[in-house]
Structure formats: structure tokens, C-alpha cells
Amino acid sequence: MFPTQKENLRLFYKDMGKLYLHVLIENPSYTTPNEMDPMLGAKGFFRHPIPYIRFLRFLKRPAKSLLQNYFDDPEILNFFDKMTSTYWYATVEEAPAIMAPIMFVDNHYGGSFYTSGSTLHLPGKLDSEKLLK
Numbered sequence: 001m002f003p004t005q006k007e008n009l010r011l012f013y014k015d016m017g018k019l020y021l022h023v024l025i026e027n028p029s030y031t032t033p034n035e036m037d038p039m040l041g042a043k044g045f046f047r048h049p050i051p052y053i054r055f056l057r058f059l060k061r062p063a064k065s066l067l068q069n070y071f072d073d074p075e076i077l078n079f080f081d082k083m084t085s086t087y088w089y090a091t092v093e094e095a096p097a098i099m100a101p102i103m104f105v106d107n108h109y110g111g112s113f114y115t116s117g118s119t120l121h122l123p124g125k126l127d128s129e130k131l132l133k
Helices: 003-025 038-047 049-060 063-067 074-088 097-109 119-125 128-132
Strands: none
Touching: 003 038, 003 049, 003 097, 038 049, 049 097, 063 074, 063 097, 074 097
């Protein structure tokens, strides 16, 4: 869709992918940051200090400011805005940049998974003829 942005896209996903893997995947946390064990965070930080520092810089920035470091084409920024609105229910101006590795990599890296019998199966289970009787 954006042939002129090919190299920028590669760089963006490479950088976001590193943050995603080193900060989020290698040291998963299933609690809020204020309840996280400081030693767990320190272990991850010392293993990959540069990705952690970059990741923490995203705390007070909107996703749009991060995207503007890679792209200047309004069409691709609009594309990411639509992606963010779908995933996060916020525009790139509203969504925090710290969510970017999750928003833009998670769905592409691991894909989406649904448990057996989830709401995805609900339409197939409903028999509209029986419901109308």
C-alpha cells in the first residue's frame, strides 16, 4: 500500500519488534507496574538497558509523535490512526506511545487467538429459525 515508505516501515517494525521482544515478551508481567516485583524489572533492564530506556521514554508521548519519527506521509499516518482506533479505540493523538509495540507488533507477530467455544462460535451455534419460533 505504501511502496515509498517500504524502508521506513521495515525500520519501524524492526524497532518496535525489538522493544516488544526484549521488554514485553522476555519479561512478561501479569500485574500493574506499581505492583510488579522491582527485581523482575531490574533483571530485564540490565539484560536490555537500551530498549528499556527507549520504552520508558514513550510513557508521556502520544503514539503520533512516535510515528512521526518514522513517517511523514499523511496517508500512512492515517493508516496507523485507523489501526490504532480499531485496536485501542483511540486516535494516534490520544493513544500513549508506550502501547505502540503492543498495538503495532502483537497482532502481526503472534496473531490473534480465541479459546475453544469463544464468542466467535456464537453465530454458528445460534439457529435463527429456532430463535424466531
